[in-house]
Amino acid sequence: MPELSAAAGGPDVLLPPGSAAQREALEAARRLLGPQRVRLAGAEQDPGRLLGPNASLFRSRRVAAVLRPSGAEQVPALVELFSRSTESGGLHVISTGRNWGLGSREPAQDDVVVLDLGDLDRVRELDVDAGWAVVEPGVTQGHLSRLLAHTPRMANVTVSAAATSILGNALDRGVALRGQRTEDLVGLEVVLPGGESVTVGWWPSGERTAPVYPHGLGPSTLPLFVQSNLAVVTAAAIRLPARPEALRVVRLSFPPAALAEATDAVRRLVAQGLTRGVPRIFDAAAGRAYGGAEDEYLVHLPVDGTAESVEALTKILTAEAHRARVFTAISDSDATDTATPHHEVARLVERGYAGDPDLADTVFRTKMGVGADQVDSEAGFAFFLPLIPFSGKAVARASRLLDDVVAATGVRLSATLHLLSGDLIDCVVAMKFPRHGEAAARAHRALDLLHGSFAEAGFPPYRLDIDHADRRDATACDPGALALTRRLKAVLDPNGALAPGRYR
16 A cells, blocks of 8 residues: 655545554544645555664654644644544654654554654744743754844753754753753643643743743642653743853863762762753763863863853862862863864853854764764664762762673763762763664663663663663652553543553
8 A cells, every 4th residue: 555645645545554543533634734744654665664764773663654734733633533542543743853862753662653743843932031932842952042142041952963852852851951951841832632732831821921930829730741641742831041141161081990089079069059050971982072081081060150250160160170189181271272172172062051052063973973864874873861879989880880781792882971960960871883783783782781780770761762661660669650640641541642652
């Protein structure tokens, strides 16, 4: 049976095999969107044809169709169509589809319909005085940052590609340079499985002058829709941080043997409020893209504020770093000293902390080896994302666990520590591998081993790839809490229409 293309669309178009309820919903979706916005799977085609390859080489799921609405106003009717019956197969929602390392566009289960919200790319409202914007799922960090250029506000950007979705990353609890993006969310426009559209949290309306405050009165429902399969999010109100008047990043280096001692020294600086945003520690492999010294860890400590406060805090940070007697290099001028070999990358890092993403993806290309449009087709790449306590002892243990996996599998790993507070670290473990031979199988085995050993150590993941979606049960601290979320799912989505298997 042929795929429905933009050139097709007559009444005799054949729908893919599946349940009668799914075929009925797809035919109604085709009438609603127009044939050019519905792509159907053929009867015997490669299951990955509709979505294309994924960088992690996870198994391509069977996908019945891809629906790409042109506007948010079409989404409620689509959601209602696929929530009528348990036989409809369910909807897997993507924004720009660049969830690299965790599955890209792939759903967790087979035989679903992908709802691609990439064309919902409007910045609906922007208030630089009050510090908020309303963005749709297809709005990228490059798009928003360009709108905010030369204003007193900035976007909280990641070090990923400029063409990645702000909202998609925030809803999966991604971490950016100013903090975890979930904390940027102040309101959501959500479509419930029955097709009802509601806003939760804070939302602009008319001449509303209420201050931006996401919790409201009574129970706060906004968090229900983060890392959630309870609704489809079609827009979000997000905070826009104030742009600092001045910013500098202090760079430190230390040898692997000093990992525990150096971590505790950095923790003291973070806990005492001497650094802002999200400081980072890179192992030697991860730090290479940032000009780190061979076989040494690299630390980025951002400082911002007024010019005078930045100057004072920088002096304090460098003095404390010298006093610790554990760092082999201490510098606060790499971004301004053009004679420094890694001047350009240091300048890009400081711009990122100030809300200006690297629109040319210079550092991203260095890390990935390809541009954003080639990652899924040419790169081999997977992520493991655990949380660990911010202590030298815990970080050293996590490093030993990584070494054990390298020894067992031969997979090349790199680790970046995002210092979220004086007590908490988001550890980003990246593995790059060739796309041929047994390399992908070894990487997937490494993922399995990492999930097992880190869970045993008490270091749970905070995001999951599609092949480990069931790990939520294994890492839950209370089975009763899981049961509560499943009761909510049964009430709001009794037919399991949304994101089957994702964070189940």
